[in-house]
Amino acid sequence: MKICLAMPNAGGGGSSTFLRNFQEYLIRENIDHTTALDEDYDVLFVNSWTIPYRTILQHKKRLSRLRVIHRIDGSARDYGRYDGADWLQRDVNYLADVTIFQSDYSRHSTQKKYHIVHQDGPIIYNPVDTEHYKPRGDSLPHGDKKRVISAVWSPNPRKGAWRLPALAQANPDIEFVFIGNAKFNKIPSNLRQMNAVNHVELAKVLRSGDVFINLSENDPCPNIVLEAMACGLPVIFLPSGGVPELVGDAGLPFAPEGNFRATLNQLLENQANYAEKARQRTLTVFHPNVIFPQYLEAIENGIRRPLPPAMTHFQAFLDAQNFAFQTFLLKWRRILAGQQPLRNPNKKRS
Secondary structure: OOEEEOOOOOOOOHHHHHHHHHHHHHHHOOOOEEOOOOOOOOEEEEEOOOOOHHHHHHHHHHOOOOEEEEEEOOOOHHHOOOOOHHHHHHHHHHOOOEEEEOOHHHHHHHHHHOOOOOOOOOEOOOOOOOOOOOOOOOOOOOOOOEEEEEEEOOOOHHHOHHHHHHHHHHOOOEEEEEEEOOOOOOOOOOEEEEOOOOHHHHHHHHHOOOEEEEOOOOOOOOHHHHHHHHOOOOEEEOOOOOHHHHHOOOEEEOOOOOOHHHHHHHHHHOHHHHHHHHHHHHHHHOOHHHHHHHHHHHHHOOOOOOOOOHHHHHHHHHHHHHHHHHHHHHHHHHHHHOOOOOOOOOOOOO
16 A cells, blocks of 8 residues: 655645654655655545645546545634635545544534535544653753743634733733744733744743643644643643643643633642643653554545546536635735734624
8 A cells, every 4th residue: 555645835834744744654664655646556645625626636537546535624714714725625525535533623613513524534633743742852941930832833813822912911920932923012021922943943942831821712633732742741721622632631721711820820730740641641642653553544444435526526616716816815915914913813803
């Protein structure tokens, strides 16, 4: 069995991390694979909507035994995107022979909440590289204040970075460190902002923290939460999306309306216990040697399905044209408006 990992130039983010980890696992296990779509292979692995419908259709017609494995992210609309990406993911799923969800919430948001994905399949969480992300290793200098780390690659307001300045201002005795792409109106003196970093530097920053804070909403399976836990950081989080599934007993949820400090104090009072739970959970639940065999089992058990009818091809063409047009409009709106400070996505514009 030869697997093709379709790896678009995403530049960063969760899907790129996953595909890099999957490729490293295939290399370690000496499993035949390629990243070149024009080669011959038995399995084509695609993520969400990153590979176009017509490209997948072309190769499924070219290779008579090809099976398509579709890894579902979440609903784009659920995540604050209104550019038609959900319909692209729906169309790709019509070509899928095996559908895999990143979390129970991933399945809920795409099957029940927004009715995008029509096929069912197993839930397989994302893995984390526990050799790279670990408690011991190089880290940033640490002062006297307790340090809370937040990291967000995407500027999407649903990631919740806009909440950090208010939390920092309300807790001046805590040092907050933010890594990622965001623009804040005002930055309190105890909020340190860093640009997005590579995975080597990210591990150093995570190791220097006492607690990781995740503020995302409707996030199906954020890798950064797993990476923080692998470094031994307890997680304080909004009870939203798939994050409660990931964290389990290695952290605590908080309500943004007012109990952040009480929850943080509870974590800090038992920090060593929570830190051990976080690390052990990544080793037993999210280790690549636990996750990727599940993927291979799902792939091996997959059966090729018939191609969808011509009407589906036409609908996919229309959806792709609409996506391109909406993307063009959004691009020019951003250029004309300039980069805006992050704001509460749930608050209506005045």
